[in-house]
Amino acid sequence: MSRALDRICINALRCLSIDMVQRANSGHPGLPLGAAPMAYVLWTRWLKFHPGNPQWFDRDRFVLSAGHGSALLYSLLYLTGYALTLDDLKSFRQWGSRTPGHPERGHTPGVEVTTGPLGQGMANAVGMAMAEAQLAARYNRAGHAVIDHCTYALVSDGDLMEGVAAEAASLAGHLRLGKLICLYDDNAVTLSAGTDMVFSEDTRRRFEAYGWHTVRVRDGNDIAAIDAALEVARAKHGRPSLIIVRTHLGYGSPEQDKFKAHGSPLGAEGVRRTKMKLGWPLKPDFWVPDEALDHFRQSLARGAEWESSWQARMSAYADAFPALHEELQSLLRGELAESWDADIPSFSADAKGMATREASSKVVNAFVARTPELTGGSADLDPSTKTTLNGQGDFNPPSTKAADQQGSDAAGWSYRGRNLHFGVREHAMAAIVNGIAAHGGLVPFGSTFLIFSDYMRPPIRLAALMGLHVIHVFTHDSIGLGEDGPTHQPVEQLANLRAIPRLITIRPADANEVAVAWRVAMETREQPVALVLTRQNVPTLDREQLASADGLRRGAYVLRDAPDGTPQLILVASGSEVCLIVEAAERLQEDGVAVRCVSMPSWELFESLPQSERDEVLPPSVPARLAVELSVRQGWDRYIGPAGDMLGIERFGASAPADVLLKAYGFTVDAICDRARALLEAR
Incomplete structure (x- = not known):
C-alpha cells in the first residue's frame, strides 16, 4: 500500500463528507475532516465486516458514538460497498433520505446503533462487548471459536464529558472487556469553544484508573502510529483500550481548530479552499478517484471470505456439538423455544x-x-x-x-x-x-x-x-x-x-x-x-370469579362486569389499585349500582386494538368512568372522557408506613365508593 493511495483514500472520505454537508447546507464537517485517517486505518486494516451482508453475526461492531459526524460514517459505508449510493449521500439530511442527520439503526445498512446524544454510543459499545464475551464464553469450545469479534467505538470530547460514558467506562474497566477498543477523537474543540473552557482533566490517567489500557497518538494524520496503536490494543486481552488520537477539528479548512467547524457548513468558498489545501479537484462534487473506490471495495471480497470461513467453522461446530449449535442458532435467529413458558405457574386466589x-x-x-x-x-x-x-x-x-x-x-x-x-x-x-x-x-x-x-x-x-x-x-x-x-x-x-x-x-x-x-x-x-x-x-385475584389474566394481552379488559352487562359506571385501574376497584364494585353493587371493573395494565397494548374492540371495553354509551391509579392524572382523560373523574396523585409523597400513606391519599375502598357516588350524582 503506497502512502499516496492512503492519502487519496483519506481525502476521499473527507471530501465526500464536506460535499454532503454543503449540499444539505446542514451538518457537521469538523469531525470527518479530522477523524478520517483513524477511520480509514480501522476500516481498511482491522475492522472485520462484510458489506454484502451487514447482519453477518461474527462481524466486528463499529459504533460512531460521536453521531454528529455521520457524514464520515456514510462515506465509509458507501466507499466500502454497503447498499448506499452516491445519490443517497447527495440526499444527506433530506426528507426520506437513507442518510439522516444522525445515524439511525435499521434505517441505513451498516449502522449498528442510533447515536447522537453524546455518551450513549460509548455505553452501547460496552454492552456489545459484554454480549460478545458472554456468548463466546457460553458457546465457544476448544478449537471451535464461533463467536470471536471486537467492538470499536469512535468517541469525542463531548462523549467523554457525559456522565453515562464515565459510568460505562468504569464498568468496562472492572469487567476487563479486552475486545472493546475506543478511538478518541481528541480535537480539543467543542460546539461552542475550545475544550480548555470546560475540560482540563487528564483523560488518559482517568481511564487508566478505570483499568483501561491507553495509548496516545500525537498526530491524527500519522496512520502508521494509529495502525500500531490498534495492533497493541487488540493484543490487550484483559483490558479495554482507549486510543487517544490528537486531531484537528475541520482539518485543512479555513475553520481548522475553530468551534465554527463543529456544526456549520463550510460554505462554498470554504469547501473550495479546503479541497485546494488537500490537493483535491474542485469539480465535480462527490468525486471519488477510481483507485480509491477500488481499494475501499476490496472490503466486499475480504468480507465474503471472512463470512465463508466463519460458516465453515460453524459447520464443524455443528458436527462436534449439535445441541449447542442448535441452541446458538436459535438465539441468533431470535427465536424462543417452542415450550419456553411451559413451567410458568398459575397462582391461586x-x-x-x-x-x-x-x-x-x-x-x-x-x-x-x-x-x-x-x-x-x-x-x-x-x-x-x-x-x-x-x-x-x-x-x-x-x-x-x-x-x-x-x-x-x-x-x-x-x-x-x-x-x-x-x-x-x-x-x-x-x-x-x-x-x-x-x-x-x-x-x-x-x-x-x-x-x-x-x-x-x-x-x-x-x-x-x-x-x-x-x-x-x-x-x-x-x-x-x-x-x-x-x-x-x-x-x-x-x-x-x-x-x-x-x-x-x-x-x-x-x-x-x-x-x-x-x-x-x-x-x-x-x-x-x-x-x-x-x-x-x-x-x-380469584380468576374463577373474575376474567382471565390473559386479558392483559389486550392492554385493558373487563375484569368484572355488571350483572346484565350494561353498566352505569366503569371503574378503571392498573396495578395495585385493581383490587381496590373490585371491592368497591361489590359494595356499589349492593347499593344497586351496576358497575364494570376494567383492569388496564398497558395503554400501549390497548391502543394497538381496533377502535371497535376498545369500545367493547370502554363503551361510549357509559360516560360515567372513574380511573384509580397511584400516579398523576396526565393522559388519563383520553379514557375517562369529559364526564369522568380520576382518583390520582397530584403532589409528592411522604415518609410513613404504606397503609398510612394510602389512607391519607384517599386510596381506600370507602374513598373510591364516595368518589363514584359523587360522579353519578353529578350527571
Missing part, C-alpha cells in the same frame, strides 16, 4: 397475595432454564427488585493473571454467568442493555426502582427509537413503598414512560397478570417493554 416484584421473580425463574437468551440484572438492587436468575451464575471479570497470561479463552470462562451486575449506574445500565440487544443473540433486562427511570430516560427513548428488544423491570412503583419518602416514591414516572412512542409499559395487577406480562415481554420483538411492579403485597 389469595387475599394476602404477594408483591408483584415477588411474583415476577417466581415467574422468571420458572422459565429461565428454557430461555438461554435471557440475561440481565440490576443497578445494585437485586435483593429489592427480585431479579436474580437462580442458578445462572454471575457475569464477572476474569482474574488479572488468567486474562493477562492466558488470553481471551481463559478470560472468557468468567463471562458465562447470565446475572449482570451494573453497580449504582442506572443511566449506563439502560444504555448497556441497549448495546446488548443491538448486538443480537441475547434478550437483556435491567432493573431498578421506578423512580430511577428518570436517570434512564435517554436510553429508554433510544431503545424505542431503535426498536430494540429490551426489558426494563421497575419495582417500588408508587407511594406504597412507604417510609423511604417522596425522593423514592414515583408519582409522574408512569406518565413519563407512557409518553415515549413505541415503549410498551405494563403495570400488572396481581401475580397472574405478572405471568402474562412476562410472556408479552419475552415475545415482543422490535419494541422495548417496561414492567412496573409493586413493593407491597397485593391480593391474588
